[in-house]
Each structure stands twice: as structure tokens, then as C-alpha cells.
Amino acid sequence: MTAHPDLTGTSDDLREMVREFAAARIAPLVAELDETERFPSEIYQQMGGLGLFGITIDEDDGGAGGTVADYITVMEELSYGYASVADQCGLVELVASLLAAHGTPDQREQYLPGLLAGTLRCSYALTEAGAGSDLGGVATTARRDGDDWILNGEKVFIHNAPVADFAMVLAVTDASKRKRGGMSMFLVDVDQPGVERAYTEHKMGQRASPVGGFVFRDVRLPATALLGAEGTGFGAVLSVLEKGRLGIGALANGITRSAVDTARDYAVGRRQFGQPIGAFQAVSFTLADMATEYQAARLLLESGAARLDAGQEAGVACSMAKLFASETAVRTTGHAVQILGGAGYIRGVPAERLYRDARVTTIYEGTSEVQRLIISRDLLGRLA
Ligand SMILES: Cc1cc2nc3c(=O)[nH]c(=O)nc-3n(C[C@H](O)[C@H](O)[C@H](O)COP(=O)(O)OP(=O)(O)OC[C@H]3O[C@@H](n4cnc5c(N)ncnc54)[C@H](O)[C@@H]3O)c2cc1C
Structure with missing residues (x-):
């Protein structure tokens, strides 16, 4: 599925560059990485070399000098390749953001160059x-x-x-x-x-x-x-919370896009009762819902990114985006398994892995319940 055209101005070149990297360098290794649980050192270093760490960090500090909108694009494209790889990008982004914002010149010099180059792990x-x-x-x-x-x-x-x-x-x-x-x-x-x-x-x-x-x-x-x-430690945590939540939301949406593509390809190729299963409305409408939810999540993520980039209050927008994108990833990967039937339940098949990869996105970087707490407090205030 083609990603939703970005309304926040992220360049097509950046998206294409990360997409090509994910297809050429990440996708061929995914099954092995999932099986062995090994840290993908070679991909980590290549990401540093390509400038995919520290997307929103100023160029003066060695970063890419990009926007939060760029960051969510990079996260989605990496995650379309493999969520575990996007995880590293998100982690470096948070740690580098805190170093850039609060570090002394010596601390920045000690950690930022290696971290952004992919030679230091945090x-x-x-x-x-x-x-x-x-x-x-x-x-x-x-x-x-x-x-x-x-x-x-x-x-x-x-x-x-x-x-x-x-x-x-x-x-x-x-x-x-x-x-x-x-x-x-x-x-x-x-x-x-x-x-x-x-x-x-x-x-x-x-x-x-x-x-x-x-x-x-x-x-x-x-x-x-x-x-x-x-x-100032707790304040520092809060200062990167919203960007972190958008990053994980974008990671979740990369999983969703991959689930849509996996299920669509199967629905076109798999024949039962003399026709492709995608010709059955139960399957095609499920795919339609999956694609629609992907686009809706993308727009919520872009809305949160636009607010952060404009320096506006973004807490509720980022919580809504993270909540919806992660719950969508869990739901749509479940649909993908269903569309693949028995073939979706076999260990090592992409739909099965995506289903497992999606599950944690409603838990880490603030659970879905914590996001609902933030959103509902904005609606209701603190009633108790
Ligand atoms: C794969 C993975 C990677 C992680 N990476 C990191 C990392 O790098 N660094 C790090 O510091 N942490 C990390 N974490 C921890 C993660 O942030 C926590 O797991 C998460 O914040 C939830 O905390 P908890 O697991 O203790 O669950 P709990 O806080 O005990 O929550 C248990 C359940 O209770 C619910 N709950 C809790 N409070 C409320 C409430 N007020 N209202 C309604 N429901 C509530 C939760 O939503 C959840 O459903 C990671 C976790 C995982 C699984």
C-alpha cells in the first residue's frame, strides 16, 4: 500500500531513501533476526552512516536537523522493514534529544558523535x-x-x-x-x-x-x-514524552502498513471456491477497513507532529495518535492472520511475526490506559 501523502511537508526523497534502505538492508534479515534474537549490529551501524539517528537533532550537534514530521516518516518506513530496527532509531532519538537539550558541552562531545554515528549503543x-x-x-x-x-x-x-x-x-x-x-x-x-x-x-x-x-x-x-x-530528571522525561509517543505510534503504523500489504497480496493470490479469496466481500471489506485505519492513524500522527513542530501544546494529540495507531496495529495484524488462514498461524510467516511485533506497542511508551487517562482528563478534568 502506498503510504499516505505527507501533509506536513516531509520530503519524498527522505521517505524514498529510508524505504529503499528498509527493502535492501532490513527486509532480507528479518526472519533470521526474529528467530535468533540477535542485535542487528550491521544495520545499526548502517543507520548511523546514513544519518537516520538523531533526525530532529540540530546539525550543529551532529543530527539531521529535521522535523518531528520527518522523524515519524523515518520511523514508519523503518518499521515497515522491521519494528525492532525502528526501535533503535526511536531510542537514539530520545537519548540524543535529552543530551542535546540538557547536556554540558563535554557530555555532548563524549556521547553524541558516537551515538549518532551508530558506534555507541544506549x-x-x-x-x-x-x-x-x-x-x-x-x-x-x-x-x-x-x-x-x-x-x-x-x-x-x-x-x-x-x-x-x-x-x-x-x-x-x-x-x-x-x-x-x-x-x-x-x-x-x-x-x-x-x-x-x-x-x-x-x-x-x-x-x-x-x-x-x-x-x-x-x-x-x-x-x-x-x-x-x-x-530535573522527571521534567526531562516529560520533555521527550510526546515525541516518544509519536515515534512508537509511527512504528506501530509501519507494522499496520506491512500487515495490509501482506494480507492484500495473499488475498489476491490465494484461491478457494474457484476464485481469489479477495473476491469474497468478507475479505475485501476487512482489507478496506485495515487500509482506512492505517490512513486515519497516519493523519493523527501527522497532526501531533505538526503541533510539536509548531511549538504548540501537543499532549492530547500525541496520546490520541499513539493510542489509535498502536491499537490499530494490534487489530489489523490480527485481521492479517485471519486472512491468511492456517498459513498465518505458522511460526516465521510474516503475518504471524507482525502480530507478535504489534502487541507491545499498546504497552511501552505509555500503555493505552495511560493514554486514555490523559485524553479523558482533558475532557473531564480530575473528577476524583
Ligand atoms: C519490550 C519492552 C521494552 C521496554 N523498554 C523500556 C526501556 O527501554 N526503558 C524503560 O524505562 N522502560 C521500558 N519498558 C517498560 C515499559 O515502559 C512499561 O512496561 C510500561 O510503562 C508499563 O509499565 P508496567 O509494565 O509496570 O505495567 P503497570 O504500570 O504495572 O500496568 C499494568 C496494567 O495496569 C494498567 N494501569 C496502570 N496504571 C493505571 C491507571 N492509572 N489507570 C488505568 N490503568 C492503569 C496498565 O495500563 C496495564 O494494563 C519496556 C517494556 C517492554 C515490554
Whole structure:
């Protein structure tokens, strides 16, 4: 299916470049990556070389100097190739955005060039066993020791924990204030003493973006490890939330587009009762609904991106876009499996993988319920 023409001005050249990259470099490896769960090092480096990391980061900081509209286009096209690869683009975008906005010149120089070139790997470590949707429950602490900080705690479900060079870690620095100025963000070299990569999860889908845990035991950090001012960590998280949600929404929509194409091709080629199954209205109308929902999600994503690019309030627009795009991905990949019949249920078939890859999009970067909370509070205020 042709992607919806972009109303926000993203260049066709950018879209075409990423689409060709996804077709030539990502698609041939997808089945193997899904099966082996290995980190796609070669694709990661190629993405850095092509300038696909740090789309919205200023050129002065080594980024592409693009818009959020460009970013969602890149995310969708990469994800059309394979969502696990797009995941890396989204992760670098968030970490690089925070470094560019809050990092000292030394911090930017230390991390940004390698990160954007695809030679450094990062993690963004917020979640803990007791702190998922509610980051107020973060129990990892950083206490001062002279000029240094001592970090203790445990993070779970962290992208790239098994393979990262450094992590951005959210920790409590003033327990009396917590989310209101008591949390800080630290840049942590994860190969240093006291840091343990606790385990690697085996996930349902998106299996080539490794997820695992970190344990920090009396990790000594220099004063220069603090990102921004003390107490600004939670604000930093909020500052990239909307862009992050659009990124995952776009990733979900890349999965949807792939599901539409997979199901359409099958509906044209598969014959039953003497005709292509696409000639049965039950199948063709399902495809029509899938394609329509893809376009609707795309427009919601563009609307959120346009607001962010114009510097307008975008919280509700981005929540709506993420909610709809991710729920659409889950629904449409289910339809794709159904249209393929038994062939859609076999391990390794694209429709089956897309179904698994889509599932987490309603969970990470804010669950669907959290998005509904944001949208409904805007409608109703806080009634309780
Ligand atoms: C594959 C994967 C990769 C991830 N990568 C990262 C990463 O790189 N870095 C990182 O920090 N985290 C990461 N996470 C964690 C992710 O952000 C959390 O899983 C997510 O925020 C949900 O938290 P939780 O799993 O603790 O669920 P919970 O918050 O415990 O929620 C459980 C259920 O309760 C619902 N719920 C919770 N609160 C409310 C409420 N107020 N109203 C209504 N319903 C509610 C939720 O919607 C959900 O359905 C990742 C997770 C996964 C699965």
C-alpha cells in the first residue's frame, strides 16, 4: 500500500531513501533476526552512516536537523522493514534529544558523535519492578559523596541493557520531593564496577531489540555524570514524552502498513471456491477497513507532529495518535492472520511475526490506559 501523502511537508526523497534502505538492508534479515534474537549490529551501524539517528537533532550537534514530521516518516518506513530496527532509531532519538537539550558541552562531545554515528549503543533506564506506568515509584537512589554520586537500585525491561555502552538512568536524589524536583538523570557507563546486566528477556515480538535489566550496587559516578541540574530528571522525561509517543505510534503504523500489504497480496493470490479469496466481500471489506485505519492513524500522527513542530501544546494529540495507531496495529495484524488462514498461524510467516511485533506497542511508551487517562482528563478534568 502506498503510504499516505505527507501533509506536513516531509520530503519524498527522505521517505524514498529510508524505504529503499528498509527493502535492501532490513527486509532480507528479518526472519533470521526474529528467530535468533540477535542485535542487528550491521544495520545499526548502517543507520548511523546514513544519518537516520538523531533526525530532529540540530546539525550543529551532529543530527539531521529535521522535523518531528520527518522523524515519524523515518520511523514508519523503518518499521515497515522491521519494528525492532525502528526501535533503535526511536531510542537514539530520545537519548540524543535529552543530551542535546540538557547536556554540558563535554557530555555532548563524549556521547553524541558516537551515538549518532551508530558506534555507541544506549539505554534509557526508567522502569523498575515497582515503577512502571507510575514513575513516582522509582526506588533507585543516587546520594552525594563529596563531589561524586553513589548509585544503587535495579531497573527492569530496559531496551538494549544487554548490549548498551551507556545508560541514561533516572534516580531519586531527594526522597522528600520525588517527582516534584527530587529525581535526577545520570549518564552511566554500564561497563564500570558495580553495574550488572542482570538478564536478557525473551520477548513475544520485536525480538531483535534486546531487553533486560540493570543492577547498580554502590556505583561511583563523577559529578559530571549528572544530566542537567539536580532535581530535573522527571521534567526531562516529560520533555521527550510526546515525541516518544509519536515515534512508537509511527512504528506501530509501519507494522499496520506491512500487515495490509501482506494480507492484500495473499488475498489476491490465494484461491478457494474457484476464485481469489479477495473476491469474497468478507475479505475485501476487512482489507478496506485495515487500509482506512492505517490512513486515519497516519493523519493523527501527522497532526501531533505538526503541533510539536509548531511549538504548540501537543499532549492530547500525541496520546490520541499513539493510542489509535498502536491499537490499530494490534487489530489489523490480527485481521492479517485471519486472512491468511492456517498459513498465518505458522511460526516465521510474516503475518504471524507482525502480530507478535504489534502487541507491545499498546504497552511501552505509555500503555493505552495511560493514554486514555490523559485524553479523558482533558475532557473531564480530575473528577476524583
Ligand atoms: C519490550 C519492552 C521494552 C521496554 N523498554 C523500556 C526501556 O527501554 N526503558 C524503560 O524505562 N522502560 C521500558 N519498558 C517498560 C515499559 O515502559 C512499561 O512496561 C510500561 O510503562 C508499563 O509499565 P508496567 O509494565 O509496570 O505495567 P503497570 O504500570 O504495572 O500496568 C499494568 C496494567 O495496569 C494498567 N494501569 C496502570 N496504571 C493505571 C491507571 N492509572 N489507570 C488505568 N490503568 C492503569 C496498565 O495500563 C496495564 O494494563 C519496556 C517494556 C517492554 C515490554
